Amino acid sequence: MNTSSSSRPIPRLAGVCGWPIHHSLSPLMHSWWLKQMGVSGAYVPFAVNPRTAVDAFRSLKDTSISGLNVTLPLKTSAFEAADVATEDAQKLGVANCLYKSRGQLVAHNTDLEGFAAPLLAKMGADVLQASSVLVIGAGGASRAVIGALMSLGVPEICLVNRTDSKADTLVEQVDVPSLYALPWARRQEAVGRADLIVNASAAGMEGKPVLDISMEGGRSGALVYDLIYTPRVTALMQDAIANGMDTLGGLEMLIAQARPSFKLFYGQFPPLALDPTEVLIDALQSGRR
Numbered sequence: 359m360n361t362s363s364s365s366r367p368i369p370r371l372a373g374v375c376g377w378p379i380h381h382s383l384s385p386l387m388h389s390w391w392l393k394q395m396g397v398s399g400a401y402v403p404f405a406v407n408p409r410t411a412v413d414a415f416r417s418l419k420d421t422s423i424s425g426l427n428v429t430l431p432l433k434t435s436a437f438e439a440a441d442v443a444t445e446d447a448q449k450l451g452v453a454n455c456l457y458k459s460r461g462q463l464v465a466h467n468t469d470l471e472g473f474a475a476p477l478l479a480k481m482g483a484d485v486l487q488a489s490s491v492l493v494i495g496a497g498g499a500s501r502a503v504i505g506a507l508m509s510l511g512v513p514e515i516c517l518v519n520r521t522d523s524k525a526d527t528l529v530e531q532v533d534v535p536s537l538y539a540l541p542w543a544r545r546q547e548a549v550g551r552a553d554l555i556v557n558a559s560a561a562g563m564e565g566k567p568v569l570d571i572s573m574e575g576g577r578s579g580a581l582v583y584d585l586i587y588t589p590r591v592t593a594l595m596q597d598a599i600a601n602g603m604d605t606l607g608g609l610e611m612l613i614a615q616a617r618p619s620f621k622l623f624y625g626q627f628p629p630l631a632l633d634p635t636e637v638l639i640d641a642l643q644s645g646r647r
């Protein structure tokens with residue numbers, strides 16, 4: 359940790375950028391960890407205009423800001439602005455985290471780790487390596503999910519997306535035999551074949567239509583992992599429970615992708631015992647951020 363001549367820690371500043379950004383739970387989560395861990399620093403939201411985001415990110419090197427998380431719609435600009443990219447950021451071509459190392463601006467992506475950590479805790483690597491997975495959605499989150507599943511050695515990934523052409527394009531880009539697309543019209547038949555079903559689409563989020571896929575016919579004991587965290591228990595998860603399936607919600611991923619960012623910005627991992635779930639649920643329920 360940096361120290362001044364009087365050995366007082368120099369407060370480290372980090373934050374999250376988006377456009378808009380007022381809805382983000384990240385400031386609450388990181389600030390809670392800072393306080394609980396007694397780390398000298400702050401974490402604040404920054405609204406950054408997408409038109410000038412690349413320049414804004416490049417100027418980070420001339421500031422005392424330790425690093426930034428980056429959310430929609432700035433993840434591509436963050437990747438472009440960086441001097442170098444980590445392997446995880448390169449896999450996805452977008453960054454959700456920028457930090458400085460040896461005078462260079464580094465693009466990183468913690469979504470792969472964030473998706474994988476709660477999944478591994480729930481299923482275990484051995485089970486995953488013998489599992490058939492259905493992924494719903496073909497946007498940015500889906501890329502992280504597929505990248506993480508491939509790294510974990512999952513043997514079969516079926517992708518369905520409301521707009522078939524986007525699923526086809528994603529499969530062509532990734533180009534591995536274990537990943538294939540099924541037309542949206544046939545999505546229901548994929549449910550019964552999956553040991554793990556991941557909703558990486560925006561459907562089911564508060565204020566959006568629910569996902570038009572039934573869990574009826576799903577394998578008993580299969581896991582349904584919904585990346586959405588508002589609401590905490592989605593209609594898809596309720597459907598899964600009613601059909602004897604296990605569930606995992608998006609709040610776990612939100613927390614798991616934040617831990618490695620905190621380490622990059624403040625030099626230490628928040629201990630697993632410091633779980634901000636209740637703080638976040640309270641904020642979501644009260645509308646406070």
Ligand code: NAP
Nearest residue numbers: 495496497498499500520521558559560561585608611612
């Ligand atoms: P995105 O790039 O905008 O992609 C949205 C995806 O959702 C597209 O595949 C889109 O299909 C699909 N979609 C939207 N409305 C739909 C509907 N009514 N029925 C079926 N499919 C629909 O968004 P993203 O960044 O991938 O994020 C997707 C979701 O993951 C969001 O809800 C986000 O909150 C969540 N997420 C959570 C975490 C976490 O930490 N828990 C992290 C990242 C993302 P089309 O191609 O047909 O438009």
